[in-house]
Amino acid sequence: MSAAERTLDWNAGSLMVQRLGGMMAPVHFRLKDGRTVSPLHVAPWANEPVSGEVPGILRRLRGEWPCVPFGYSVPGAGWPREWADVMSPAAEDEEVHGFSSNHPWEWVESDGTRLRLALDYPASSPVARVEREIVPDPAGPAVTLTFRIFVRRQCRLPIGLHPVFRLPAEPGAARLELGSFDIGRTYPETVEPGKAIFAANAIFRDIGAVPARDGGLAIDASLLPFRVDTEELLQIEGLAGEVALANLSDGYRAKLSWNPKHFPSLLLWMSNRGRTAPPWNGRHLAIGIEPVCSPFGLGAPTALADNPIARSGVPTALEFEPEQPFETHYRLSVEPI
Structure with a gap:
C-alpha cells in the first residue's frame, strides 16, 4: 500500500506531505540564526479519531494544499x-x-x-487530473510549489491555494503584513452564527481599520x-x-x-476558536492566507455567476x-525578525 505520508529533509529544514488532500505540514525551517520554526498549522484533532461523517478535508486538516474547485455553496436566505x-x-x-x-x-x-503527487478526478468532472510538486530551496529556508490542472473539456472554475498558518496563543502576538491593496471586503453575511465581529458586506481600504x-x-x-472567539472571512483585492x-x-x-494573474484575490480565513461543533470544539486557532480566484469561497455556481466581485472587474473563475x-x-519562505 502507498505510504500515507512522506517526509523530505534538506539543509535548511524538513517537511511532511500526506496523501489525503495532498496537504503539506508540518514544515520545519532552520533559520540562519540557528533556530528552527514551524509556521504552518496542524489542526488539534489531526491525530484523533473522528466521525465517519467528517469530510476528508477535515480529518487530518493541516498546512497547505490546492483546491479545485475552490469553495462550497451556502444557503442564500438572508443575504x-x-x-x-x-x-x-x-x-x-x-x-x-x-x-x-x-x-x-x-x-x-x-x-x-x-x-x-497527482490525483485523477471522476470521469463526470471537467477536471481530468491535478498534479503537485514541492521543491525545497537548497539555498535556504524556503519551498517552491508547482500546481497543474488538466481538463477534459473547456470550462470555467474557481480555484484557490489554501495555506493555513499557526498563530501564537497571546492576542496580538502576530502581525499580518499585506502591503498596499485596492479594496478589502467583509463577508456579505455571517460565517458562524453569533461569532461575527466585522460589519457584513462592508468595504475597507486599511486592514488596520475594518468596520465592526x-x-x-x-x-x-x-x-x-483576536481577544474574542470569532470565525470571519475577509477578501482582499489588488495585492501584488x-x-x-x-x-x-x-x-x-x-x-x-504567488501569481496574481492566476489568483487575483486573497481570502483571509480568521479561525479564532469560533466554531464549537465537532471536531472544532472551540479550539481551532489559525489563519488561512489563501490566494484565490473566487468570491469568498462561495462555491462554483456563485463564482461563475455575475456576482458583485466579478461585476467590479475582479475575476472569480478562470478559463481552462x-x-x-x-x-x-508559488513560494513559502521564512526569515528571522
Whole structure:
C-alpha cells in the first residue's frame, strides 16, 4: 500500500506531505540564526479519531494544499439581494473545496530533491487530473510549489491555494503584513452564527481599520489572534502577489508569494476558536492566507455567476482549455525578525 505520508529533509529544514488532500505540514525551517520554526498549522484533532461523517478535508486538516474547485455553496436566505440573486444550492456531488481536498493523492516517483503527487478526478468532472510538486530551496529556508490542472473539456472554475498558518496563543502576538491593496471586503453575511465581529458586506481600504459589526470602533484585523472567539472571512483585492505573517512571539516572518494573474484575490480565513461543533470544539486557532480566484469561497455556481466581485472587474473563475494545461508556481519562505 502507498505510504500515507512522506517526509523530505534538506539543509535548511524538513517537511511532511500526506496523501489525503495532498496537504503539506508540518514544515520545519532552520533559520540562519540557528533556530528552527514551524509556521504552518496542524489542526488539534489531526491525530484523533473522528466521525465517519467528517469530510476528508477535515480529518487530518493541516498546512497547505490546492483546491479545485475552490469553495462550497451556502444557503442564500438572508443575504443581501445582489448576492442572493446569484447563489444556488449545492449540487449533490459537491465537496468542500473540491475533490482534490477530500481524497488521497497518489505519489509520483521523483528524485530525492522534491515530492510529487497527482490525483485523477471522476470521469463526470471537467477536471481530468491535478498534479503537485514541492521543491525545497537548497539555498535556504524556503519551498517552491508547482500546481497543474488538466481538463477534459473547456470550462470555467474557481480555484484557490489554501495555506493555513499557526498563530501564537497571546492576542496580538502576530502581525499580518499585506502591503498596499485596492479594496478589502467583509463577508456579505455571517460565517458562524453569533461569532461575527466585522460589519457584513462592508468595504475597507486599511486592514488596520475594518468596520465592526456592532458599529463601534473599527477593528485592527492585522493583529492576531483576536481577544474574542470569532470565525470571519475577509477578501482582499489588488495585492501584488505577496504577503507576510510576522510571528512576533516566536521571532520570525513567514512570506507567501504567488501569481496574481492566476489568483487575483486573497481570502483571509480568521479561525479564532469560533466554531464549537465537532471536531472544532472551540479550539481551532489559525489563519488561512489563501490566494484565490473566487468570491469568498462561495462555491462554483456563485463564482461563475455575475456576482458583485466579478461585476467590479475582479475575476472569480478562470478559463481552462484541454489543449493547454494550467500551471502556476508559488513560494513559502521564512526569515528571522
